[in-house]
Amino acid sequence: MKFYTNLPAGLAKDVMLCNMLSEKIKSKYAQNFTPYIADFKQNVGDPTLKAILIDAYNIAIDKLNNFTVPIDAKINTLPKTESDKVFANIISKYPGKVVYIDFWATWCSPCMNEMPNSKILHDKFAGKDVVFLYLASQSPEKTWKSVIAEKDIKGEHFLLTNNEFSAISEKFQISGIPRYVLVDKTGRVADDNARRPSDGKLPGDIDKLLAVK
Numbered sequence: 001m002k003f004y005t006n007l008p009a010g011l012a013k014d015v016m017l018c019n020m021l022s023e024k025i026k027s028k029y030a031q032n033f034t035p036y037i038a039d040f041k042q043n044v045g046d047p048t049l050k051a052i053l054i055d056a057y058n059i060a061i062d063k064l065n066n067f068t069v070p071i072d073a074k075i076n077t078l079p080k081t082e083s084d085k086v087f088a089n090i091i092s093k094y095p096g097k098v099v100y101i102d103f104w105a106t107w108c109s110p111c112m113n114e115m116p117n118s119k120i121l122h123d124k125f126a127g128k129d130v131v132f133l134y135l136a137s138q139s140p141e142k143t144w145k146s147v148i149a150e151k152d153i154k155g156e157h158f159l160l161t162n163n164e165f166s167a168i169s170e171k172f173q174i175s176g177i178p179r180y181v182l183v184d185k186t187g188r189v190a191d192d193n194a195r196r197p198s199d200g201k202l203p204g205d206i207d208k209l210l211a212v213k
Contacts, residue, residue: 001036005043014046021053027107028143030060063150064142072154075145086164087171090133091187094156097131098209099183100194103174106139106147111178115151117197122154129185130206131156137165137177184209 004020007013017040024033033040037057044050069075076093091099102118104111122132132155136144144159160168168174172181172192180194182205190209195202 001039005039009045011046014044014049017044018049018053021057025056025060028147029140030057031064031140031142033057064146067146067149069145069149070152070154073148074156076156076158086167090158091183094131095187096185097129098185098206099131099133100206101133101135101181101183103135103137103177103179105137105177106143108177114178114197115153119152119154121197121202124203125206129210135160135168138162182209185212
């Protein structure tokens with residue numbers, strides 16, 4: 001921010017500052033810009049650009065502070081445990097269920113692109129012994145909850161700390177997200193690199209695990 005504010009006044013400076021704020025708004029990290037909003041207002045000379053971005057910023061902040069999480073989206077809190085027990089603690093909540101795990105983050109575009117397909121999959125298996133478990137990481141809590149609300153992401157939700165995500169990442173050798181994992185009814189990992197929600201073969205994989213007595 002200091003680099004941009006030190007630039008000479010003019011259109012180029014206005015555009016760069018506006019792009020910076022716009023990117024924060026798009027990625028739902030508008031609250032991270034709050035300490036700099038006064039500098040933004042002072043340094044953007046074009047009144048039209050300034051008004052548009054400030055309006056968008058205010059709307060984004062309002063959404064972060066006022067949202068309704070879907071009834072079918074259960075927000076969970078992990079107990080503070082040793083990192084190597086994180087995964088077992090999560091899975092132990094769903095005995096006798098097939099669990100489809102989605103590792104995601106609010107800033108991850110590929111993760112977001114799969115959410116509509118995930119919703120279709122959730123509806124397809126409604127009423128069956130399948131749990132859709134969303135493990136988010138590296139995302140502010142307000143942003144996390146607002147995305148769940150905005151995208152109507154139904155299922156079980158946890159926001160992992162950096163240590164918790166690191167522990168699980170080591171277990172599954174996660175080098176990028178989204179990443180999906182299938183767990184059978186006994187809590188055993190059936191597929192540590194499961195198909196994406198958009199893959200038409202995924203329902204068959206889940207049905208096979210459901211059929212096991």
